[in-house]
Amino acid sequence: MAGWIVIALILAFSIYRIKNTKLNRKIPLIGIISALMIVCMTIPIIPIAYHINLSVVAGIILGPAVAFISIFIVDLIIAMFGHGGITVVGLNTVVIGTEAFIGFYLFQLFMALIGRDSIMWSSGLAAVISLILSTSILIGVVYVSQINPEIVIGIEEEHPTEAANVGNVPNELVKGINIKSFAKTILILLGIGWILEGIITAFVIKYVSRVRPDLILPERA
Amino acid sequence: MDVAIIDYYANHGKSFLHKAKAFWKIIFTAMIIASIIITNDFYLLLGIYIALVTIAVWTKLPVTKILTIAAYPAIFALIFALASWNGSWLRAGVIMLKALSAALTMVILIVTTPYPDIFNVIRPIVPKIISEGLFVTYRSVFILLELTDDLIKGLKVRGGITRRKYINNVKNFSSGIGLLLVRGFDFSEKFYGVMNVRGYGGKISSDNTKTSISRNDVIALIIGILIFAVSLGAVIEKSLLEFSVYILVFSAVALVISSIYVLFDT
Numbered sequence: 219m220a221g222w223i224v225i226a227l228i229l230a231f232s233i234y235r236i237k238n239t240k241l242n243r244k245i246p247l248i249g250i251i252s253a254l255m256i257v258c259m260t261i262p263i264i265p266i267a268y269h270i271n272l273s274v275v276a277g278i279i280l281g282p283a284v285a286f287i288s289i290f291i292v293d294l295i296i297a298m299f300g301h302g303g304i305t306v307v308g309l310n311t312v313v314i315g316t317e318a319f320i321g322f323y324l325f326q327l328f329m330a331l332i333g334r335d336s337i338m339w340s341s342g343l344a345a346v347i348s349l350i351l352s353t354s355i356l357i358g359v360v361y362v363s364q365i366n367p368e369i370v371i372g373i374e375e376e377h378p379t380e381a382a383n384v385g386n387v388p389n390e391l392v393k394g395i396n397i398k399s400f401a402k403t404i405l406i407l408l409g410i411g412w413i414l415e416g417i418i419t420a421f422v423i424k425y426v427s428r429v430r431p432d433l434i435l436p437e438r439a
Numbered sequence: 440m441d442v443a444i445i446d447y448y449a450n451h452g453k454s455f456l457h458k459a460k461a462f463w464k465i466i467f468t469a470m471i472i473a474s475i476i477i478t479n480d481f482y483l484l485l486g487i488y489i490a491l492v493t494i495a496v497w498t499k500l501p502v503t504k505i506l507t508i509a510a511y512p513a514i515f516a517l518i519f520a521l522a523s524w525n526g527s528w529l530r531a532g533v534i535m536l537k538a539l540s541a542a543l544t545m546v547i548l549i550v551t552t553p554y555p556d557i558f559n560v561i562r563p564i565v566p567k568i569i570s571e572g573l574f575v576t577y578r579s580v581f582i583l584l585e586l587t588d589d590l591i592k593g594l595k596v597r598g599g600i601t602r603r604k605y606i607n608n609v610k611n612f613s614s615g616i617g618l619l620l621v622r623g624f625d626f627s628e629k630f631y632g633v634m635n636v637r638g639y640g641g642k643i644s645s646d647n648t649k650t651s652i653s654r655n656d657v658i659a660l661i662i663g664i665l666i667f668a669v670s671l672g673a674v675i676e677k678s679l680l681e682f683s684v685y686i687l688v689f690s691a692v693a694l695v696i697s698s699i700y701v702l703f704d705t
Contacts (some may be wrong), residue, residue: 229566229569233566233568236568244568245568245571245572245575245631246575246579246624246627246628246630246631247624247627247628248568248572248575248576249572249575249576249578249579249627249631250579250582250583250620250623250624250626250627251620252572252576252579253576253577253579253580253582253583253623253627254583254616254619254620254623256576256580257580257583257584257587258616260511272616275620279620287568287569287572288572290569291569291572291573291576292576294573295573295576295577295580297545298545298548298549298557299441299442299445299508299545299546299549300508300509300511300512300541300542300543300545300546300549301511301512301542303512303538303541303542304472304541304545305472305476305541396524396525399522399524400519400522402522403518403521403522404522407518414609417609417613418609418612418613418616420613421609421610421613421614421616421617422613422614422616422617422620423617424614424617425613425614425616425617425618425621426617426620426621429617429618429621430621430624433620433621433624
């Protein structure tokens with residue numbers, strides 16, 4: 219629920235940011251980039267349980283505000299196809315949208331620092347760094363979701379938690395996962411994915427910048 | 440990606456769920472999703488999953504295909520369950536079943552409801568850019584799948600994807616994605632332009648968006664309410680969980696009877 223509230227606020231802000239932009243050009247671009255992301259996200263690389271997101275490509279081409287809208291659409295559609303959880307559309311959008319957001323600004327920063335000839339390095343590095351940051355957010359979200367609110371507000375002693383009662387209800391989900399083990403596994407598996415995504419982002423952006431430079435460096439919201 | 444198959448199933452099915460209106464099916468879906476969220480009991484979740492397989496049988500569509508489509512999140516759920524392993528098999532089972540059941544619920548909705556009907560139901564509650572984006576994205580997926588087919592054939596014929604040349608393959612494949620993006624954008628822009636010229640104003644024509652209730656809608660609603668009521672009952676009164684095995688057996692029996700009936704009926 220928290221994810222849905224956060225994403226509703228972000229979407230409201232994004233829509234406000236682009237209110238003066240002509241939609242005639244943006245909607246086909248949202249459509250094709252979202253479709254491309256959907257196709258890539260539904261092809262898992264089985265041994266590492268990773269799929270290409272193209273979120274940084276979306277961020278660089280659409281700009282951060284429109285990219286959030288595009289990523290929300292992607293998450294909603296893949297949830298409808300049973301490829302992603304409908305309940306976590308909000309959180310997924312926050313995490314993947316953050317990649318696009320950070321990726322866009324890092325790309326701009328690297329382009330300014332290294333120069334415009336380094337479009338491949340700028341986009342590749344931006345992708346890898348933003349993926350590292352978004353994975354950290356993912357681990358943080360999983361960690362926070364395991365915290366028992368009753369412990370936080372100090373009423374656990376009066377009302378024993380579900381975990382404490384687990385002996386009476388043996389089939390019930392015991393709250394609390396092994397967060398260290400989770401973080402370790404995710405970082406090892408996704409590490410390979412980050413590099414792959416960085417390389418793919420670099421080549422995609424290089425290709426688009428040669429063929430349609432107007433898509434990479436236009437006015438953005 | 441099975442978008443074309445899903446689209447075909449949604450438009451050519453003849454079951455009661457296909458005949459039910461999109462609005463009521465979304466309510467039905469929401470109730471089952473809510474049940475999955477609030478249920479943490481392994482046997483009850485397994486019962487819900489089997490009940491969903493039974494509903495998939497009632498759609499009279501290829502059940503194995505539907506289950507395969509809905510099994511995609513299992514890969515990620517399995518990784519999550521193993522990565523966060525705390526020694527409990529039941530907990531791992533609960534994680535897997537939650538992912539599988541939620542996915543199957545959504546797949547049942549999408550294989551029994553054409554996408555314009557779903558988008559039309561959610562259109563009034565989302566901003567214009569999102570509703571139009573949803574429609575154009577869905578249409579673009581089809582454009583892209585066609586282009587991807589051509590691209591892969593082209594890459595293979597010209598030696599763009601060859602064995603043991605991994606760096607070259609990644610490079611060519613990535614440039615291929617760039618090509619898809621540029622060509623897809625051109626197609627998408629033309630498609631959207633043509634739609635606007637023909638008077639498209641954000642609304643997609645559909646006969647299935649009325650909220651008046653029919654017999655098929657009532658059946659879908661009753662199933663949704665039943666599943667939700669069982670889950671809610673188990674949450675409110677924990678002692679009811681003792682009966683979760685009976686619910687599991689009941690679901691299994693319903694599945695067997697339904698499978699036999701549908702097999703002989705078709």
